[in-house]
Amino acid sequence: MSTNRELQDWYFTQLGGGEGTKEGEWLKVSEFPTTVHVELLKQKKIPDPFLGLNEWDVQWVGESKWAFKSSFSVSQEELDAPNIDLVFDGLDTFATVALNGHSILEASNQFVAYRVAIKDKLKVGANELILCFESAFIKGRDIEQERGKLALWNGDSSRLHVRKAQYNYGWDWGPVLMTIGPWKPISLQTYQNRIIDMDLRSDISAALGVKLTANITFFESAPGLASFTLKHPDGSIETSVDKIPTDEGHCTFSFDWAPGKLDLWYPVGYGAQPMYTAEIELANERGQVLDRKSLKVAFRRARVVQDKLVDQEGLTFLFEINNIRIFCGGSNWIPADSFLTTVTAERYRAWLKLMVDGNQNMIRVWGGGIYEHDVFYDICDELGLLVWQDFMFGCGQYPAYDSFLESVRLEAEQNVKRLRHHPSVVIFAGNNEDYQIAESLKLELDYSDETSDFRETNFPARYIYERTLPEVVGKHSDIYYHRASPYSGQGKPTTDRTLGDLHQWNVWHGSQEPWHNWDILAGRFVSEFGMQGFPNIRTVDHWLGGDKTERFPQSRINNNHNKADGFERRLELYLVENFKHSFEMESYVYYTQIMQAETLASAYRLWRRNWGGRGREYTAGALVWQINDCWPVTSWAIVDYFLRPKPAFFAVSRELRPFTVGMTRKDRQTFLDDRSGAQFTIETILEIWGTNSTLHEKKVTMEIVIFDLHSDWTNKLSKNVILEPNSSTELYKGTLPGQPIRTKKSEIPKVLIVSARLIDETGEILGRYSNWPEPFKFIHFPPVADLNLKATVGTDGESIVLTADRPIKGIVLDVDGEDVKWSDQAIDLVPxxxxxxxxxxxxxxxxxxxxxxxGTA
Structure with a gap:
């Protein structure tokens, strides 16, 4: 039987000595795998780079050379094994590896695992393994000098030549922290023969019948037999086959099930997530087991549908699972920490569970981070989260010279093979925004050219995205490949709103549109959009490190903890256009958070309206940038580094409930005739719609109450409506009751708040939304004493009932001391x-x- 032993007992040193260690001094690592910053922090050799301005005091770490060593014992029995390998699951990034003084490996790609045969270099007893790491930053600069400087957004341009997590070079939400070291396990493996590849493909018919095909590859062609077992989630054997000959070094077999015979996997909210276990056992001629592998697998029919639309140009871009078209409401994911080895399985689960609890069903693994750890995808499978997986290219004019292409191909092959069996993974995208770079720089990019080689152009990476990656994905998986995110296809630029997916950054970036324009900024699938907001005040105080002199929004430390270009101007642009606000720290945090909540809720609300049923799926998904942070920072994240949800998280969660109600109000000005500019009427038009993400129509009562903020006048409307399944339903369009028609712009409209609720037959409130006149800065709010706002705590000590005598906008709850786990925030309350x-x-x-x-403004 093969054996697998992870190497432990590691030490590290700074080569040549320096600020980290004295020359020749080896420090014991606290854990393994690990990277240098993590160990130096635990040794108190460096200050915490997440605090204050300390980020800039540790830059020397990433520009130094480091070594790690381990001594491990080998027995004669192990040495007698026919094959002995060292397996390096991940080295970050340029490393030379020596075993007992013999050079055995030169690594240059963080995303690649390396396997080295070492039997002839081992000895019985103690063996020494040394890993010497060069600075990826300096090595990248050297390569750049040789190969040429290329264009990019974010970070140092040398990153484009280095196959390393690109966010390490700094991003507009992350610090410059160039990690270095063995970031994944290193193991010693002995074997006679082994299973080197389990390629399990399930072909699901339109009728949802299942055909499973297994292609198994072994290390060597040798006489022997293999067996295969597929176990049901309850542990029972679904099917099995044995005595499969292995003489040719591989074997192929398949099974068929009629529709309904296997349990299918569904996204969260649409069904269960049954995971089967596939096991392969390899034995020799004498029946001795040589190797055994298992995979968790599931069965689902996943399609990206690009069909013609009714009444609009272009094509859909939607995900269909088991013949169900899914509106994908979710988030973009960046690495959960600047120091990847500190992210535990429990932290991954907390993040992903939070998304599901927030009614999200898709996560996009962004192309400037890493191909995530296996446990990340395991949890997505379990929870029913669909995964949009980018390849690791982000915001750059990447090269395509031979050695780079060779490394990229290996990286792609390994990671496609690793991820292909996960039912959650439904799309591979070639890169993040690289075609946008080419468009913005007017590089050689002729979308009608589908035949050229592209490597001799000034956009050579097109060869990677249109030749290498689709070939790898097509050969090694059945997962849909998309050339980039965003990408339109059909010869259109990435800004086209009628095709493919779109990154809609004309709110915040670009033309800096009002967030109220999301409806006219829609795309077929909006895979990025966002708005910044400060994190929880506790997180701000954490990075300030107790320095009260820096506790104001524009302080040097607070500025260092917001990496976006021009962020102060853009925050203030949106704040000043919409709110009366102060610059007192806690008040400023509140107003940016409410602004973020309003912005993102508006986007989901308006874009779900565009999910209008078959042929009218004008917007099929919205993935906010972003769910998480890699360090404590002010960013577009809706949950901060410490897993503290911002108010925006809850606002998004409400808009992604199975049933929602939405509204818009817009003024319509009509002139008496074409000659006069003074004679006109202004009417306020109210539109109301409901959404239903379930697969069945829903009878509900729509209850509308209109309040005058400055009087006791109210108007109530009630209407029985049917919400169509898996779509939005238009419910009302007309003038706003109670709002007089105006004939002069000096006539100030009444401050009317329109509250809508959807109530089912049992009296349960399925969805609610209050529409307020905007901008909020024009509203004269009633005195606080007139509101009679109460928060009554129930007998369980945790249930809080909020009531008020007047409508109230944007309630955020808090306490002194440690934070509370709230079920909702950014609450609009009406009598x-x-x-x-x-x-x-x-x-x-x-x-x-x-x-x-x-009164805090």
């Missing part, structure tokens, strides 16, 4: 509609409430 919020960990503390017009 006679109490809302119950859970507050886990409240522990009898007084609840603080902040809202628009509370």
């Amino acid at each position: 006679n509609d109490p809302q119950t919020i859970k507050a886990v960990g409240l522990n009898g503390r007084k609840i603080k409430m902040r809202f628009l017009g509370d």
Whole structure:
């Protein structure tokens, strides 16, 4: 039987000595795998780069040379094995490896695993393994000098020549922290023969019948037999086959099941996520087991559908699972830490569970980070989260010289093979925004050219995205390949809103549109969009490190913890256009958070309206940039580094519930005739729609209550409606009741708040939304004393009932001390509609409430 032993007992040193270690001094590592910053932090050799301005005091770490060594014992029995390999699952990034003084490997790609046969270099007893790491930054600069400088957004241009996590070079949300070291396990493997590839493909018919084909490859062609077993999630054997000859070094076999015979895997909200276990056992002629491998697999029919639309140009870009068309509401994912080895399985689960709890069903693994660890995809499989997987190219004019291409091909092959069996992975995308780079720089990019080699152009990476990657994906998987994100196809640029996927950054970046324009900024699938917001004040105080002199929004430290170009101008642009606000720290945090919540909720609300049923899937998905941070920072994330959700997280969650109600109000000006500019009327037009993501129509009562913020006048409407399945349904369009028609712009409209609720037959409130006149800065809010806002804590100590006598906008709850786990935030409250919020960990503390017009502006 083959054996696999992970090497432990490691030491590290700074080669030549320096600030990290003295020359010749070896320090014991605290854990393995690891990287240098992590160990230096634990040894108190460097300050925490996540605090203050410390990021800039540790730059020497990434520009130094480091070594790691381990001594491991080998027995005579192990040495007698026919084959002995060292397996390096991941080295970051340029490393020379020596075993007992013999050079055995030169590594140059963080995303590649290396296997080296070492039997002839081992000895019985102690063996020494030394890994010497060069600085990826300096090595990259050297390569750049030789190969040429290329264009990019974010980070140092040398990164384009280095197959390393690109965000390490700094991004507009992340620090410059050039990690270095053995970031994945290293193991010693002995074997006679072994299983080197399990390629399990399931072909699901339109009728949902299943054909499973297995292609198994062995290390060597040798007499022997293999057996295969497929186990049901309950542990029972679904099917098996044995006595499969292995003489040719590979074998192929298949099984067929009629529709309904196997349990299919569905995205969260549409069905269960049954995971089967496929096991392969390899034995020799005498029946001795030589190797055994297993994979968790599932069965689903996944398609990217690009069909013609009714009433609009272009094609759909939607995901269909088991013949169900899915509106994908979710988030973009960046690496969860600047120091990857600190991210535990428990942290991954907490992040992904938070997404599911927030009604999200898709996550996009962005192309400037890493191909995530196996456990990440295992959890996505388990939870029913669809995965959009980028290849690791981001925002750059990447090269395509021979050695680079060879490394990229190996990287792609390994990771496609590793990820292809996960039912959650439904698309591979070639890169992040590289075609946008080419468009912006007017590089040689003729979209009508589908036959050229491209390597001799000034956009050579097109060869990677249109030749290498689709070939690898097509050969080694059945997963849909998309050339980039964004990418339109059909000869159109990436900004086209009628085809493919779109990164809609004309809110915040670009033309800096008002967020109210999301409806006219829609695309077929919006895979990036966002708005910044400060994190929880506790997170701000963490990075300030107790320096009260820096506790104001424009301080040097706060500026260092926002990496976006021009962020102060852009935050202020959107704040000043919409809110009266102050620059007191906690108040500023609140207003940026409410702004972010309003912006993102508006996008999901308007784009779900565009999911209008078959042939009218004008927008089929929205993935916010971004769910998470890699360090404590002000960014576009809707949950901060410490897993503290911002108010925007809850606002998005409400808009992704199975049933929602949405509204817009817009002024319509009509002139008396074509000659006069003084004689006109202004009417306020109200539109209301509902959404239903379930597969069945839903009868509900739509209840509308209109409030005048400055009087006791109200108007109530009630209507029985049917929400069509898996689509949006238009419910009302007309003038806003209670709002007089105006004939002069000096006539100030009434401040009317329109509250809508969807109520089912049992009285359960399925969805609610309050539409307020905007911009909020024009509203004269009533005195706080007139609101009679109450937060009544229930007998369980954690249920809070919110009530008020006047409509209130944007309530955010807080307490002194450690944070509470809130079930909702950024709450709009109206009279006679109490809302119950859970507050886990409240522990009898007084609840603080902040809202628009509370006097803190």
